[in-house]
Amino acid sequence: MLDEAALERVSRESEVTTRRMFEKVPSHKVVSLDIDTSAPRPDYHIFEPSGDTRGIVCEVKCVLTGGYVDGRHISEYSLDPGAGSKRGHSELQSSRRINEAIEKALGQYRSLVRDVSKFEGTPFVVALFFDFFGDAFDLISRDMPEYPLLSAVIRVEQSKEIRDFLLQFSADDLQAIIEGRVPVTPPPETEKWALLRNTAAQYPVDKRWFEPCFDR
Numbered sequence: 001m002l003d004e005a006a007l008e009r010v011s012r013e014s015e016v017t018t019r020r021m022f023e024k025v026p027s028h029k030v031v032s033l034d035i036d037t038s039a040p041r042p043d044y045h046i047f048e049p050s051g052d053t054r055g056i057v058c059e060v061k062c063v064l065t066g067g068y069v070d071g072r073h074i075s076e077y078s079l080d081p082g083a084g085s086k087r088g089h090s091e092l093q094s095s096r097r098i099n100e101a102i103e104k105a106l107g108q109y110r111s112l113v114r115d116v117s118k119f120e121g122t123p124f125v126v127a128l129f130f131d132f133f134g135d136a137f138d139l140i141s142r143d144m145p146e147y148p149l150l151s152a153v154i155r156v157e158q159s160k161e162i163r164d165f166l167l168q169f170s171a172d173d174l175q176a177i178i179e180g181r182v183p184v185t186p187p188p189e190t191e192k193w194a195l196l197r198n199t200a201a202q203y204p205v206d207k208r209w210f211e212p213c214f215d216r
Contacts, residue, residue, distance in 0.1 A: 007064070010062055010064065010129075011060075011062050014060050014062050014127070014129040015043055015060045017129075017156060018043070018044070018058065018060045018127045018156075019044060021156060021191070021193065022044070022046050022058070022209075025211065027048045027050070027051060028046055028047075028048065028209075029046070029047055029048070029049050030044050030045075030046050031044065031045045031046075031047075032044060033045055033057070033112065038115075039111045039112075039115055040107060040108040040111045040112075041108055041111065041112055042057050042058060042059035042105065042108045042109055042112060042124070043058060043059050043060050044057070044058045044059075044060075045057055045058075045119075045122075046058060046209065054121075054122050055122065055209070056122060056123045056124070056125055056151070056205060056209050057109060057112065057119060057122050057123070057124045057125070058124075058125050058126070058127055058154075059105040059108055059109065059124075059125075059126050059127070060126075060127045060129070061101035061102075061104070061105055061126055061127070061128055061129070062101075062128075062129045062130075062131075063097045063098055063101055063128055063129070063130050063131070063136070064097075064130075064131045095136050095139055098128065098136060098140060101126070101128065102126055102147060102150060102153070105124075105126045105150075106124070106147065106149055106150060109124045109149060110149070121203055122203070123151035123152070123201070123203045123204065123205035123206075124149055124150060124151050124203070125150075125151055125152045125153065125154055125205060126150065126152075126153050126154070127153075127154050127155065127156075128153055128154070128155050129155065129156070130155075137153075137155050137194065137196075137216070138216070140153055140196055142196060142197065142198065142199050142216075143198070143199045143200055144198045144199075144200055144201075145200040147198065147200075148200060148201065148202040149201075149202060149203070150198050150201060151197065151198060151201045151203050151204060151205040152195060152196060152197045152198060152201070152205050152210075153196045153198070154193050154194065154195055154196070154210060154213075155193070155194045156191060156192075156193065156194075157191075157192050157193065157194040192212045192213050193210040193211075193212070193213035194213065194216045195207060195210050195213045195215055195216060196215075196216040197215070
């Protein structure tokens, strides 16, 4: 199992990535909310000082189930010793943990609104980060009436255009590309938000907060 220090590192890296993504937009200002330790708080308030000062509130959650890949090794920390090799099992486990993460995040949002009334009505989004084995983002429904205060769920999507480009080739073509027998020019690498807006949200969120992005 990963120790607490490693888990904290994964969580902190996810928060830093989220902040960096929002700060790519020059008009955005990102303020940390969780420096207030008197009560549970979401991570960030993102707004436009010279525009929409209400903005959005964002909480970052890591859904860790089967293992973690950091470029050097794979560490398993699921309660199920076989989860790292059973992606289907991990995705089911991840779905449960997504719900747990969303419910915990909503508790932090409710606490913020209760204590700081200016945030009432501010769209609330949850940025999800997954381990290698249990990525279940595509299993999340767009219709979440059980979470009316959740405006959207987002995740960082790396080089979606490259994956879409490669999906047009057969397995034999891909092997030829890998071996250098078929020259191709793939699209450039990108980093965008994948945006899943809750159709049942009480406070809908505008897509412009997540540019560049694509709807899931």
